[in-house]
Amino acid sequence: MNKGLYVHVPYCVRKCPYCDFYSIVDRSRAPAYVDMVLDELGTYDGEFDTVFVGGGTPTSVGRELVRLCEALPKAEEFTVEANPGAVDIELLRALKKAGVNRLSLGVQSFNDAELRALGRIHTAAQAEEAYLLAREAGFGNVSLDLMLSTPNQTVGSVKKTLEKVRELSPDHVSAYSLIIEEGTPFYGAELSLPSEDEEREIYYTARDCLTGMGLVQYEISNFARPGMECRHNIKYWTLAPYVGLGAAAHSYCDGRRYSNAPDVAAYLEGRGRRVECEVITEDERLREKFWLGLRMTAGVPYSGEFPEAVDRLIERGLLERSGGNIRLTRRGTDLANLVFMEFV
Ligand SMILES: C[S@@+](CC[C@H](N)C(=O)[O-])C[C@H]1O[C@@H](n2cnc3c(N)ncnc32)[C@H](O)[C@@H]1O
Numbered sequence: 001m002n003k004g005l006y007v008h009v010p011y012c013v014r015k016c017p018y019c020d021f022y023s024i025v026d027r028s029r030a031p032a033y034v035d036m037v038l039d040e041l042g043t044y045d046g047e048f049d050t051v052f053v054g055g056g057t058p059t060s061v062g063r064e065l066v067r068l069c070e071a072l073p074k075a076e077e078f079t080v081e082a083n084p085g086a087v088d089i090e091l092l093r094a095l096k097k098a099g100v101n102r103l104s105l106g107v108q109s110f111n112d113a114e115l116r117a118l119g120r121i122h123t124a125a126q127a128e129e130a131y132l133l134a135r136e137a138g139f140g141n142v143s144l145d146l147m148l149s150t151p152n153q154t155v156g157s158v159k160k161t162l163e164k165v166r167e168l169s170p171d172h173v174s175a176y177s178l179i180i181e182e183g184t185p186f187y188g189a190e191l192s193l194p195s196e197d198e199e200r201e202i203y204y205t206a207r208d209c210l211t212g213m214g215l216v217q218y219e220i221s222n223f224a225r226p227g228m229e230c231r232h233n234i235k236y237w238t239l240a241p242y243v244g245l246g247a248a249a250h251s252y253c254d255g256r257r258y259s260n261a262p263d264v265a266a267y268l269e270g271r272g273r274r275v276e277c278e279v280i281t282e283d284e285r286l287r288e289k290f291w292l293g294l295r296m297t298a299g300v301p302y303s304g305e306f307p308e309a310v311d312r313l314i315e316r317g318l319l320e321r322s323g324g325n326i327r328l329t330r331r332g333t334d335l336a337n338l339v340f341m342e343f344v
């Protein structure tokens, strides 16, 4: 089976106060980092049908990102994450030429006050400009990342952001509800966040607007034009194999999960590769199949595993059968964490 390839670019122009993805702001050693990633790639063989370069902010390292993409294997789906505050037309054209065919733009919101509250480096106008530049550079597959239930966000302000999304007509949208991560500046800070009820209403508003513009919901937070679902991310939810390169990257191959240390300095010295290796037992694999796979709206193929938990969840109206699959109901989507807990 073809594998997915993930490359972590652990650099950002500035750290956002809610984010716990591994990245640093000192980009001076990005050229050496790219060399080490290519060296690590040489330790793997096999074919890759999806490539995903994420971060961090891959576009913050400019030409080094282009050099990286030129050297990575070409894939049917080749995504790069881009920040609206860190792209220009030359960079986008060079990425396209290097084989990148899908761009994931971290827009988050088209409301300047919300962007400021999130500590983002870009404005709504820059986000729109970045999207138009991506189209001008020839990207036929552009995804927008949005964040829901962020400080001071309301149902009304989300509707306005979604009106702009409809106008731009992207091929794919990811809409993640803000998670307050321990250890980030947002943790314990006094923030004006939507109540639980408002949070639910914001999520429904986003879901209904996105599906209303012809995007199909294929995962709790992901919407796409039919046929343009992110094949790479689907690999994570369906336990397909993938290799992760770079500091803090994870891999899942041959029933094992590996992870590289979240430490750029160590990675540059050739240390920190596959420092953790966990053998996934059959029981763990089955549990993961359910708590990851149930994120997908199609659900998971069901052949009688965990009968008590599944029957209980069906009785409570949280799961339903559909063909040979079981999947979350609408209520189950609301209480997804409760459902997933049954399988962890
Ligand atoms: C790790 S970022 C990488 C992309 C790019 N650096 C950016 O921020 O636009 C990928 C996405 O994760 C989401 N994200 C990051 N931290 C989050 C959090 N604490 N809660 C919810 N979503 C988050 C954002 O939507 C972001 O676009």
Ligand code: SF4
Residues within 6 Å of the ligand: 011, 012, 013, 014, 015, 016, 019, 020, 021, 023, 055, 056, 057, 083, 106
């Ligand atoms: S959200 Fe994106 S830009 Fe902000 S710190 Fe995280 S990875 Fe960097």
